[in-house]
Amino acid sequence: YNGSLGSSPFPHDTGLRSRTEKMKASIERIYNFDPQDFLKSELRLFCTKPSAFYFWCNKVQLPTYLQFAVENDFRWYILTWHKPNFIPMNNGKYFPDTEYLFKMADMGATFKTGLPKEIVNYGTYWVEEMNSGGGKHPTIKPLKPNSDQIQICTNNGDIVCDPFLGSGTTLIACEQLGRRCLAIEIDPGYCAVTLQRFFDATGIQPKLLS
DSSP states (O other): OOSOSSSSOOTTOTTHHHHHHHHHHHTHHHHTOOOHHIIIIIHHHHOOSSOEEEEEEOTTTHHHHHHHHHHTTOEEEEEEEEOTTOOOOOTTSOOSOEEEEEEEEOTTOOOOOOOOTTTOOOSSEEEOOOOOGGGSOTTOOOHHHHHHHHHHHOOTTOEEEESSOTTSHHHHHHHHHTOEEEEOOOOHHHHHHHHHHHHHHHOOOOOOOO
């Protein structure tokens, strides 16, 4: 594809404009999320020192995370996911082919070195295709980045907490890697996506306990 979402459709895909507008509407709440309150008042409700924290975010939110990490003496890293099958819209901007995974960690937090490179990527970026999720979740994350980071910063049996579970990628990675996952998701539709993805990936039927 070359061009932008102007008056002319992209070649070979006349439904692109309609799908793009629907996606933009569905991610507005996610895009406008303000992390300030969570960072200042709720971060330590989930993890005690020393811990590592990961935040999928957009470029607008990135400075907030970075400023918080610097002001609070965290070690920090900017990791990226590059999407070869991104939706080709620009409207005077660069293509939306990259998402940011911001990591900040306490001094002394686990960082395991020497894991086989065939299993874990120690680099700062991944190239993974997007999963459309059938339109039921707008930002399904690939398994590889989460799996790599869980292996690097945790041990078997450790607890991984995800207070914004979304489409369930963290939960699936923990199950496959022998970690325990405590997760929260407020959106019933996204919970349904998580349950289906978890079953598809593991063959385990989720059970309602109470």
